[in-house]
Structures are given as C-alpha cells and as structure tokens.
Amino acid sequence: MTLVEMGIPAVRSKPPSLAGRPDTPYLVDRFGRTARDLRISITEKCSLRCTYCMPAEGLPAIPQDELLTVEEIVRLVALAVRELGVREVRFTGGEPLLRRELERIIAGCHERVPGVPLSMTTNGVGLAHRAHGLAAAGLSRLNISLDTVDRLGFARLTRRDRLDSVFAGIRAARDAGLAPIKINAVLMRDTLAGAPDLLRWCLDEGCELRFIEEMPLDADHEWARANMVTAAELLAVLGTRFALTEVGRSDPAAPAEKWLIDGGPPTVGIIATVTRKFCDACDRTRLTADGMLRSCLFSDQEFDVRQALRTGADDDEIATIWRGAMWNKWAGHGIDAEDFVPPERTMGAIGG
Ligand code: SAM
Ligand code: SF4
Secondary structure: OOOOOOOOHHHHHOOOOOOOOOOOEEEEEOOOOEEEEEEEEEEOOOOOOOOOOOOEEEEEEOOOHHHHHHHHHHHHHHHHHHHOOOOEEEEEEEOOHHOOHHHHHHHHHHOOOOOEEEEEEEEOOOOOOOOHHHHHHHHOOEEEEOOOOOOHHHHHHHHOOOOHHHHHHHHHHHOOOOOOOOOOOOOOOHHHHHHHHHHHHHHOOOOEEEEEEEHHHOOOOOOOOOOOOOOHEEEHHOOOOOEEEEEEEEOOOOEEEEEEEEOOOOOOEEEEEOOOOHHHHEEEEOOOOOOEOOOOOOOOOOEHHHHHOOOOOOHHHHHHHHHHHHHHHOOOOOOOOOOOOOOOOOOOOOOO
C-alpha cells in the first residue's frame, strides 16, 4: 500500500521559510491571523465508521513507533502554551477514547499547563465508564458527535449500532461535571429530516447543538458540492418546528453562528465551513497522531516534529519549525475553486 493510499501525504515539506515574518513568539501568518487553538489527534483508530469520514474497513494502523508518545505530546503542548501563545488544547482523532493512555495524556498536560482549557472531541462510544476519570484527570470540556437520534439512521451512517452507548456517554459526562456539553452533528441528506428531533433531544438533555456542513474530507471521496446539505437548507427544515432568531457569532474566531430557539435562551449553532467560510478568522494549529504539524485541514503541507523531537531538537528549534509552519498558512480552504483538490489525509487521519 502506498503512502497516498494510506491517506498520508507522500511529500513532507522542507523546513518552512520564515522570510518576512515579524519578530514575535506567536503563531502568526501572512494574513494577519494568530493561532491560539491547538488540535491534537492522538489516534487514527475509531469505534465507528461514519460514511463522511472513514472507509468501511477503517484507516490503516499507524505503527506504534510512529505515534507520538504521551511524553512527546505533553512536551509539545507545554511548548505550544509557554512559547507560542496557544490558549486552548483539544484532543481528537480518530476516536481519542481508543487511546488507552488518554487519561495520562490529559493529566500530564493539566499538570504542565494548569489553567489552560483541555477539551476533547469524541463520538461518546464507551465514554460512560471513563467520564469521571477524564474529569478527574483535568479535562475541562467535551464535544460529542451525534448526527441523529434515530437508531437505524445512526447505524446506517456510522456503520455501527452504538446509539445507546453514545446516549449513556453524554449522560455520564454531564454527571461527571463536564457540562455544558456541546453536540456536533454533520449535515447529511439522509439525516436532514431528523434534524428537528435531534435538536429537541438536545434541548431536553441540556446540551448545546451545533450542526456542521459536510466537508470534502471523506475517505470514500463521495463528497460533492451539488449534494451536500447547506446551512440554508437546514435552517428551512428546523424552521418547520422552531422559531429561530439569528444572533451571529459569540466571538469573531468562533466557527459557529448562532440562532436563538423560540426566543431563547437556548441556541443552536451552525458551522457553515463550506457555504459561509470563516477562514479569515481561523485560529487553529494542528498536530497529527504521527507528529506532523499542519496549519489547515485542507493543506497537505506538513512539518515533521516527531523526527525533530527524536533527533534531539531543543524547544527553541521546535518552536521555530512551528512558527514557520504557521507563517506559511494558506489564506483559505479553496473548496469553491475550480481546481480544488481534497487533501491526501482524510478527516479521520488529520483530526477534526
Ligand atoms: N471521533 C471523534 C468524533 O467523531 O467526535 C473525533 C474525531 S472526528 C474526525 C471530529 C469531528 O469531525 C466530528 O465532529 C465529526 O463529525 C467531524 N467530521 C468528520 N468528517 C467530517 C466531514 N467530512 N465534514 C465535516 N465534519 C466532519
Ligand atoms: Fe470515527 Fe469521528 Fe470519523 Fe466518525 S467522525 S468515523 S466517530 S473519527
């Protein structure tokens, strides 16, 4: 199997150029943005197989010795916070709960950078028996992905019959004090009609729901602009059951635009990555499970910090690679361009 078939870019970028970069420790780019929000994927493995993300057989396994270790992750998080101005860290995957050392990773980061919010995006499967331990380790917040509350629809979409486990995970997380829980739902044609039921369920359970437009990051390469469900279509469907009043973004870097539901106070969010893109305000920097820095979901430019760590680079050298990676960040994702080509890594291999 080739690297490209594994969803891993074949060409690793050369050391990034710092030409023209101002003298600042922060992760600035050429378009006036500063990255403050670090997303770290900690595994490519997953307990589900969402059709918009993974192939039915799952992603090829990353060899154990290519995964960043707990110690390497903790060191990079501490460096990002102390040297580069990162203010929030989110663990993702694949499914982060499938990394046995998750609690150790969170506890290690919590100890090194106390006070920095540590959050996680999870599908919630198997969360029920780990929620208390994660909260005790120092996890601050949780986003749980749930696209439909219809059992058959869930099984079709995720290729697994695990809806009850997700429900149990959400309730356990709330009991463990990890509220308010945000629910992420990717918009798909098959599940669109169930969107009002999902919103009703979230309101009843005290969860904040945010819908996400499907992006061209699926392993099966079936995404098509003409087929994707847009934010506008979703609003029309939700509008048949709820009165929605637009309130905009809570802060300019927040990806979700919000609507009050039936006069509020509860809100529903929409992350319209494709039809109302917000690249101008993007504040993300990303690290893959195998230790590659990425400045954008959609750019295959990757910078190898695993190799740097393992060949003895000190914190200053790693900080320089990281600053260079972000200085060279693109202006935007380019999905609407005629010559748009999806990145070689798919969502599950980057970390959403
Ligand atoms: N397994 C965890 C989960 O599902 O929450 C974390 C990893 S998953 C890749 C992170 C987020 O990316 C999830 O909310 C998921 O719904 C979203 N996602 C996956 N593929 C996507 C796509 N093609 N377009 C938009 N969002 C996607
Ligand atoms: Fe797994 Fe999350 Fe991708 Fe679904 S979206 S297949 S749960 S990584």
